[in-house]
Amino acid sequence: MDVSHIEHIGIAVKNLDKAIEYYQEILGLKCYAIEEVKDQKVKTAFFMVGQTKIELLESTDPEGPIGKFIEKKGEGIHHLAFSVKGLQGALSEIESKGVTLIDKQPRKGAEGLNIAFLHPKSTNGVLTELCEKP
């Protein structure tokens, strides 16, 4: 697999406005976009740090994936996303090596990227996303 960099780090937060204030006022980062991803039941805020984005995720529904994550584990880092070249080929390659895929085919994620998630049981507990610009 050809991984170039960490595309983003997804962080589950209870209150998006309060979290944005922390990343802006304390860490000095700039929120450049806020986007609702309806099928994931989240509202997201993005910050750029070098090559990598911080993606804050507030659930819009307690039954959504982020709502359930926070109920179970509390606020914190939710997933890690790598930028890859040739996403479909990468998925086929790692599935043949025994990795359990959540998404066998790429689908559309935030910011129009093609994305796919790997199952944490195959990744030492880290919910892992692979991304590629269309």
Next chain:
Amino acid sequence: MDVSHIEHIGIAVKNLDKAIEYYQEILGLKCYAIEEVKDQKVKTAFFMVGQTKIELLESTDPEGPIGKFIEKKGEGIHHLAFSVKGLQGALSEIESKGVTLIDKQPRKGAEGLNIAFLHPKSTNGVLTELCEKP
């Protein structure tokens, strides 16, 4: 605060050899160093991905911070480390803004960096480290 990039992402794993195999064989990254940090009771393995390191952490003692983390939350992402310029000044600045610091003064971390941790209660649940090259 002047944050340039994400210096590393710390990931707690139960079995360092098994996790190294995943990052090498599945994600195609190269482990460039293995280091024991005795005062943190961990054995670490490092991978470079673009600007950012993946730091795998296996506890050498169930009573160490990583051993306790895995017991409580399971394997997964443990902390997020930002590279900053002027670490001591950054700590003073954010403490004056009400952030609770775990380390009020920089101390030595892995790879000889000067590091300090912020308390997750001030950072929306993300154990956050600031790093600076000496």
